Amino acid sequence: MRLTYLNISFLISLLATVLFFSSPVLAGGGEAFFNKKGCLECHRVTGGPDETTIEAVLEKKGPELWYAGSKFRPGFIARWLTDPKPIRPMAYYSLTEKNKGDHVRLVPAEALEIAAYLMTLKSATVKPSGIRPHMNIKGKKVFGKEFSCYACHKIKNRKKVLGGLSGPSLVGTRARLNPDWIYAYLTNPRAFRPVMDMPVFAGLVSPKKISHLAEYVSSLE
Amino acid sequence: MLSGFLTVEAGTINVKQIYRFYCAQCHGTEGRGDGINDRPEMPVSPRDHTSRAEMSKLTDEEILDVINNGGEATGKSTVMPAFGKTLKVEEVEALKAYLRELCDC
Numbered sequence: 089m090r091l092t093y094l095n096i097s098f099l100i101s102l103l104a105t106v107l108f109f110s111s112p113v114l115a116g117g118g119e120a121f122f123n124k125k126g127c128l129e130c131h132r133v134t135g136g137p138d139e140t141t142i143e144a145v146l147e148k149k150g151p152e153l154w155y156a157g158s159k160f161r162p163g164f165i166a167r168w169l170t171d172p173k174p175i176r177p178m179a180y181y182s183l184t185e186k187n188k189g190d191h192v193r194l195v196p197a198e199a200l201e202i203a204a205y206l207m208t209l210k211s212a213t214v215k216p217s218g219i220r221p222h223m224n225i226k227g228k229k230v231f232g233k234e235f236s237c238y239a240c241h242k243i244k245n246r247k248k249v250l251g252g253l254s255g256p257s258l259v260g261t262r263a264r265l266n267p268d269w270i271y272a273y274l275t276n277p278r279a280f281r282p283v284m285d286m287p288v289f290a291g292l293v294s295p296k297k298i299s300h301l302a303e304y305v306s307s308l309e
Numbered sequence: 310m311l312s313g314f315l316t317v318e319a320g321t322i323n324v325k326q327i328y329r330f331y332c333a334q335c336h337g338t339e340g341r342g343d344g345i346n347d348r349p350e351m352p353v354s355p356r357d358h359t360s361r362a363e364m365s366k367l368t369d370e371e372i373l374d375v376i377n378n379g380g381e382a383t384g385k386s387t388v389m390p391a392f393g394k395t396l397k398v399e400e401v402e403a404l405k406a407y408l409r410e411l412c413d414c
Contacts, residue, residue: 289390292394
C-alpha cells in the first residue's frame with residue numbers, strides 16, 4: 089500500500105486512539121488519579137457522616153463522595169464526568185449564585201478510571217430494599233401533594249421542567265441514583281448527612297409511604 | 310435591632326444562621342418571602358415574615374405548629390414542610406422569637 093499523507097495521518101490518529109483508550113491513565117489507578125486531579129479540594133471520600141454543624145456543611149465546596157458507590161447507578165459517574173452538566177441549579181449551597189457548570193471535564197479514559205474508584209466507596213446503610221423504579225402513583229402523590237418535594241427539586245412534567253432551585257434537580261434520577269440509596273437516604277438521612285438543609289421526612293409518614301416515594305423518585309426521567 | 314443570637318440552657322443558638330440555612334431557601338435571606346424557590350409554578354408564595362399585617366394574625370402556638378408540622382397543620386399548603394424531625398425544640402422556639410423580631414409584632 090502506498091503511504092500517502094492522508095493515510096499516514098489516519099494511522100497516527102488510530103494509534104493515538106487505541107493508546108488513549110487502552111492504557112491506564114496513571115499508575116495507581118483511579119484513586120491516585122482522583123487525588124492528582126485535585127478532586128479532594130471539593131469532595132470528601134473518607135470519614136463518614138462528619139459534617140455535624142451548619143458551618144461544616146457551608147464550608148463544603150462539593151458533595152461528599154464517601155458513599156458514591158452506594159449512591160450512584162453504575163455507569164453514571166463516568167458518563168457525567170465526560171459531560172458534567174449541572175445537577176444543582178445553584179452553586180453548591182448558595183442562595184445567590186447560579187451553578188456555572190464549570191466542573192472539570194474529563195476524557196473517557198480518565199472518567200472511567202475515577203468512576204471505577206468511586207464506585208468502590210460504599211455505605212453499609214444502603215442495603216437491598218426491593219425498591220423498583222416505576223411510576224408509583226402513591227409515591228407521586230406523596231411527592232406532589234403530601235411533601236411538595238417540587239418546592240425545592242426540579243422534575244420533568246409533561247416535557248416541561250418545573251420546581252424550586254435550592255435542591256438538586258431530580259430530572260434524570262432514573263439514570264443517576266441507586267434506588268436503594270434513595271430509600272436509605274429518605275429513611276435515615278443522618279447516616280449520610282447529620283445536618284442538611286432538606287427537612288427530615290422519616291418519622292412523619294410510614295416506611296411504606298417512603299418506599300412508594302422512593303419508587304417514584306427513582307423512576308424520574 | 311436583631312441580635313440573631315439567643316442564649317438558652319444548652320448554649321448559644323445562632324438563629325440567623327438557622328434561618329438562613331433552612332428558611333431562606335423559600336422565605337429569602339431577609340425574610341421577605343422572596344427566596345430562590347419562590348417560582349411562578351408554585352401554588353402559593355412563601356410568607357413574607359417581615360409583614361406585620363400577615364404575621365400578627367398568627368399566635369405563637371400557630372407559628373410553632375407550622376414550623377414543627379408544616380403548612381398543612383394550619384390548613385395551609387404542604388409546600389411549607391414540617392421541620393419537627395429536623396430541628397431541636399429550642400431551635401424552633403428561637404426561630405419563632407426571630408420571626409417575631411422580623412415582623413416586629
